[in-house]
Amino acid sequence: MLPDATETRPIEGVGAFVLRLRGLILKELRQTFRDKRMIGLLMIAPMIQLLVLGHAVNLDVDHVPTLLADEDRTAESRAYLDGLTAGDAFRRVGVVDSAQVALSEVSAGRVPLAVVVPRGFAADLGAQRPTRVQVLVDGGDSNRAIVAQNAVATYTLRRSQALIAARGLPAGAALAPVRIETRVFYNPSMNSRIYFVPGVAATLLLVVTLVVTAMGLAREKESGTLEQILVTPLGGATLFLGKTLPYALIGLIDLGLVLGVGTWVFSVPLRGPLGVVFFAGGLYLMTLLGVGLLIGALARTQQQALVAAFFLIMPAILLSGFATPVENMPTWLEPVTRLNPVRPFVEVMRGVLLRGAGARDLAPQLVTLAGMGLVVFSGAAAVLRRRLG
Amino acid sequence: MPSEPETVVDVRGLTRRFGAFVAVNDVSFSVTRGEIFGYLGANGAGKSTTIRMLCGLLAPTDGRATVAGADIAREPGRVKRSIGYMSQKFSLYADLTVAENLDFYASAYALSGRLRAARMDEALELAGLADRRDALTRELPGGLRQRLALASALLHRPPVLFLDEPTAGVDPLARRAFWRVIRELARGGTTLFVTTHHLDEAELCHRVGMMVDGRLVALDTPAGLKATHVPGTMLSVGTGAGGEAGTRAVMAALAGMPGVHGWQPFGLRVHVRVDPELAGPGRLAARLAERGVATADVEATEAGLEDVFLALVRR
Ligand SMILES: Nc1ncnc2c1ncn2[C@@H]1O[C@H](COP(=O)(O)OP(=O)(O)O)[C@@H](O)[C@H]1O
Ligand SMILES: [Mg+2]
Numbered sequence: 001m002l003p004d005a006t007e008t009r010p011i012e013g014v015g016a017f018v019l020r021l022r023g024l025i026l027k028e029l030r031q032t033f034r035d036k037r038m039i040g041l042l043m044i045a046p047m048i049q050l051l052v053l054g055h056a057v058n059l060d061v062d063h064v065p066t067l068l069a070d071e072d073r074t075a076e077s078r079a080y081l082d083g084l085t086a087g088d089a090f091r092r093v094g095v096v097d098s099a100q101v102a103l104s105e106v107s108a109g110r111v112p113l114a115v116v117v118p119r120g121f122a123a124d125l126g127a128q129r130p131t132r133v134q135v136l137v138d139g140g141d142s143n144r145a146i147v148a149q150n151a152v153a154t155y156t157l158r159r160s161q162a163l164i165a166a167r168g169l170p171a172g173a174a175l176a177p178v179r180i181e182t183r184v185f186y187n188p189s190m191n192s193r194i195y196f197v198p199g200v201a202a203t204l205l206l207v208v209t210l211v212v213t214a215m216g217l218a219r220e221k222e223s224g225t226l227e228q229i230l231v232t233p234l235g236g237a238t239l240f241l242g243k244t245l246p247y248a249l250i251g252l253i254d255l256g257l258v259l260g261v262g263t264w265v266f267s268v269p270l271r272g273p274l275g276v277v278f279f280a281g282g283l284y285l286m287t288l289l290g291v292g293l294l295i296g297a298l299a300r301t302q303q304q305a306l307v308a309a310f311f312l313i314m315p316a317i318l319l320s321g322f323a324t325p326v327e328n329m330p331t332w333l334e335p336v337t338r339l340n341p342v343r344p345f346v347e348v349m350r351g352v353l354l355r356g357a358g359a360r361d362l363a364p365q366l367v368t369l370a371g372m373g374l375v376v377f378s379g380a381a382a383v384l385r386r387r388l389g
Numbered sequence: 390m391p392s393e394p395e396t397v398v399d400v401r402g403l404t405r406r407f408g409a410f411v412a413v414n415d416v417s418f419s420v421t422r423g424e425i426f427g428y429l430g431a432n433g434a435g436k437s438t439t440i441r442m443l444c445g446l447l448a449p450t451d452g453r454a455t456v457a458g459a460d461i462a463r464e465p466g467r468v469k470r471s472i473g474y475m476s477q478k479f480s481l482y483a484d485l486t487v488a489e490n491l492d493f494y495a496s497a498y499a500l501s502g503r504l505r506a507a508r509m510d511e512a513l514e515l516a517g518l519a520d521r522r523d524a525l526t527r528e529l530p531g532g533l534r535q536r537l538a539l540a541s542a543l544l545h546r547p548p549v550l551f552l553d554e555p556t557a558g559v560d561p562l563a564r565r566a567f568w569r570v571i572r573e574l575a576r577g578g579t580t581l582f583v584t585t586h587h588l589d590e591a592e593l594c595h596r597v598g599m600m601v602d603g604r605l606v607a608l609d610t611p612a613g614l615k616a617t618h619v620p621g622t623m624l625s626v627g628t629g630a631g632g633e634a635g636t637r638a639v640m641a642a643l644a645g646m647p648g649v650h651g652w653q654p655f656g657l658r659v660h661v662r663v664d665p666e667l668a669g670p671g672r673l674a675a676r677l678a679e680r681g682v683a684t685a686d687v688e689a690t691e692a693g694l695e696d697v698f699l700a701l702v703r704r
Contacts, residue, residue: 016499023496027485034484224478231444231474232497233466 024242217296271356427594532563
């Protein structure tokens with residue numbers, strides 16, 4: 001029998017490399033998406049966490065001590081202020097008759113919130129002219145400030161709608177008769193949620209990619225499948241790429257999802273070039289996946305891999321400046337925070353999203369991320385080759 | 390057409406230490422093309438450690454070996470291209486389907502195009518899973534799983550195959566089917582190195598090496614091993630309706646009987662290895678009767694590898 005002229009032998013060279021890498025990536029993705037828990041961990045958990053954590057910021061604030069300033073001293077102004085403090089949101093700490101007093105109390109930090117009804121409030125309403133109420137907020141506690149401001153706004157909107165209805169105007173003519181004017185002290189943008197999202201995104205990527213890669217490799221070791229792979233001619237480089245590329249892809253998709261939720265649910269602005277965020281995300285993922293594979297290569301069991309991953313994750317989050325500003329940490333910790341990839345990535349995200357910074361402004365962070373990525377990635381490749389090759 | 394047997398696996402003084410512990414101790418042997426080489430030994434004897442060194446998974450501490458002409462220490466890449474390996478653990482992906490597992494290994498061995506399709510079909514055929522390509526591997530019975538593992542280790546048609554306890558946990562019928570495949574491969578020229586602790590399987594090997602505590606203590610054909618290590622006669626004593634209690638009574642009576650080297654329950658019979666002077670079945674029956682066990686059912690039988698193994702371990 002004559003041998004078939006086409007492809008009667010395994011192929012060699014670049015073709016073989018591509019074929020092997022494709023096979024490995026396909027296998028990783030099939031395994032990942034076969035496991036429902038894995039889909040949950042990789043795709044759904046980040047969304048839920050972001051939603052929960054994002055909302056947790058403004059869930060637990062009520063009974064805000066509130067100073068009332070009634071400059072109008074009419075039945076209408078009294079009714080407005082009584083209604084405001086009737087619910088659980090605000091606790092009336094006193095009533096004064098001048099905006100000046102309220103201003104000095106808030107700016108001195110003696111009371112976090114003051115609501116001022118200016119002179120002419122009742123007259124404006126009577127003349128069917130729009131009028132305004134002033135809210136003075138101590139922004140130092142930004143969560144509380146946001147809640148307080150929102151609660152005043154909600155209350156005022158309801159009252160306005162009641163007034164519109166009482167005058168027999170159609171709902172469509174909803175030009176609010178009472179407008180709110182807010183003045184915030186100390187933290188004018190009150191961007192706590194906005195400030196929060198980049199940190200959450202960075203830590204979610206950290207947890208997901210580190211745990212999945214470390215556990216994935218440890219699992220292959222534990223079950224003996226790694227040994228089976230190692231007797232095939234599939235080389236160390238192929239194995240390394242096949243074990244990182246699928247998760248880099250999933251990580252970037254996660255980043256996109258988190259940014260989407262941040263934008264739509266929490267109104268995080270996207271002021272700068274999104275490409276820079278994803279570029280930084282790619283570099284950040286190189287470090288995380290490299291560390292994940294290092295853990296997987298050194299751990300003997302999945303259990304060990306999990307413990308080691310969390311042992312690194314906790315300090316990485318705490319020392320990232322994500323919750324506590326790095327400036328507030330003891331100085332001896334400063335060098336440690338410099339080794340933390342979470343920090344520059346959070347800085348890039350905040351810079352691009354909130355300040356509209358571009359690649360040039362963020363060059364130091366990008367260089368740091370690239371350096372870390374290359375060192376860790378090639379280090380992990382070398383260790384993997386030595387330990388398993 | 391007779392030809393010089395071609396040496397495919399050549400092992401010289403192979404040694405592996407783990408710390409102070411010597412798992413494989415100065416082992417030498419060679420395996421020729423088309424041979425089924427059985428590696429027999431108790432748990433911890435060093436069987437898997439030997440195989441893992443020969444597959445390039447573990448570096449030897451001392452000694453050297455070539456597999457299909459490639460040195461295991463210096464050319465592990467060449468070794469990997471010429472071997473198939475089934476590890477002791479089930480090492481396919483339990484969460485992938487039959488076809489997905491084969492697909493992965495076909496890629497790992499860089500099979501493409503028509504060759505890939507043909508080899509995958511052949512593998513499904515060999516595993517007897519042509520109609521269950523989409524079954525999750527986890528859900529297959531043990532025997533089928535092992536055949537699938539064998540089929541995927543054969544995708545690239547390796548000239549040498551290392552099987553580490555391939556039939557562990559497989560039912561007797563499936564074991565027999567598995568061994569039919571092994572013998573067919575050998576007839577086709579594949580060289581097989583098989584570890585086992587099933588002695589009936591060792592009987593099916595062309596030659597058997599016996600490992601005790603890291604040392605290769607005997608190496609020969611099954612018949613040769615028996616002739617060398619359990620010479621003399623093997624008698625088989627039946628206990629009639631006595632059942633297990635009868636078997637125990639026979640063994641109790643054998644204890645300390647002169648001329649008796651050893652015995653071994655064998656179903657409801659007892660195999661007794663005796664000096665030639667006790668060789669006649671009648672003589673043993675008489676001795677047993679003296680000790681209060683009356684049985685007329687004593688016959689000559691053949692020694693098994695189990696007897697060889699016990700003799701070697703006892704030494
Ligand atoms: N990686 C290792 N580290 C330390 N000891 C090992 C290692 N691998 C095997 N051993 C020891 O070497 C001995 C032989 O093991 P192995 O070759 O697996 O035996 P077998 O396959 O014959 O049951 C055992 O005592 C085992 O505990
Ligand atoms: Mg073993």
